[in-house]
Amino acid sequence: MTQDELKQAVAQAAADYVAEKAPAGAIIGVGTGSTANFFIDALAPLKDRYRGAVASSEATRKRLEGHGIPVLDLNEVEHIPVYVDGADEVDAGLNMIKGGGGALTREKIVAAVADIFVCIADGSKLVDTMGKFPLPVEVIPMARAHVARQLAKLGGKPVLREDFVTDNGNLILDVHGLAITDPKGLEAQINQIVGVVTNGLFAVRPANLLLLGTADGVRRIG
Numbered sequence: 001m002t003q004d005e006l007k008q009a010v011a012q013a014a015a016d017y018v019a020e021k022a023p024a025g026a027i028i029g030v031g032t033g034s035t036a037n038f039f040i041d042a043l044a045p046l047k048d049r050y051r052g053a054v055a056s057s058e059a060t061r062k063r064l065e066g067h068g069i070p071v072l073d074l075n076e077v078e079h080i081p082v083y084v085d086g087a088d089e090v091d092a093g094l095n096m097i098k099g100g101g102g103a104l105t106r107e108k109i110v111a112a113v114a115d116i117f118v119c120i121a122d123g124s125k126l127v128d129t130m131g132k133f134p135l136p137v138e139v140i141p142m143a144r145a146h147v148a149r150q151l152a153k154l155g156g157k158p159v160l161r162e163d164f165v166t167d168n169g170n171l172i173l174d175v176h177g178l179a180i181t182d183p184k185g186l187e188a189q190i191n192q193i194v195g196v197v198t199n200g201l202f203a204v205r206p207a208n209l210l211l212l213g214t215a216d217g218v219r220r221i222g
């Protein structure tokens with residue numbers, strides 16, 4: 001199977017899971033990226049069952065609206081039963097690195113409101129120790145150099161993502177060379193650096209369920 005076929009399989013499994021867990025009229029949280037895009041496509045045929053979705057990025061908002069799925073402002077929403085999103089890396093504890101597409105902050109906000117976080121990923125994303133994928137950190141532009149110095153003190157090599165501005169008008173530093181043995185501790189430590197909006201570690205609030213696409217089918221972990 002190709003990587004896209006694996007992504008499609010987990011996206012369909014997630015749409016089936018949502019149909020099982022989210023009551024009619026619910027609002028669904030929707031992530032960002034190529035795997036989340038397949039999920040949006042799989043959600044589209046069920047759209048009349050739900051009130052709408054909350055999007056974790058402008059790209060996702062556009063794709064949802066393209067399918068005729070109403071997109072709600074998170075400030076108008078009290079309850080999201082399920083949030084579905086991809087990951088750049090995920091470990092056996094369902095901690096993740098996210099933000100390869102730069103949407104980490106809005107993703108973390110929508111995930112914080114959701115009852116259940118379902119991570120959808122092809123098998124290549126499952127790792128023993130996270131950090132091979134450079135850790136994205138969203139920073140306020142005027143703090144870029146300060147934050148980069150602090151990240152270097154933690155042992156990483158921060159690289160500014162060229163020609164990229166987040167949906168929030170900020171910059172991304174991609175931190176190379178970290179072996180992340182304490183994801184929760186590192187997530188908190190980086191978020192304490194003044195000028196950091198948030199970082200791409202999702203360990204304080206990991207996923208509740210991982211749907212992993214493999215050649216033998218979709219594995220459910222968690």
Ligand SMILES: O=C[C@H](O)[C@H](O)[C@H](O)COP(=O)(O)O
Nearest residue numbers: 033034035086099100101103
């Ligand atoms: O900012 C992007 C998100 O965190 C994505 O969920 C992540 O980069 C995975 O994307 P993809 O499904 O395209 O590999």
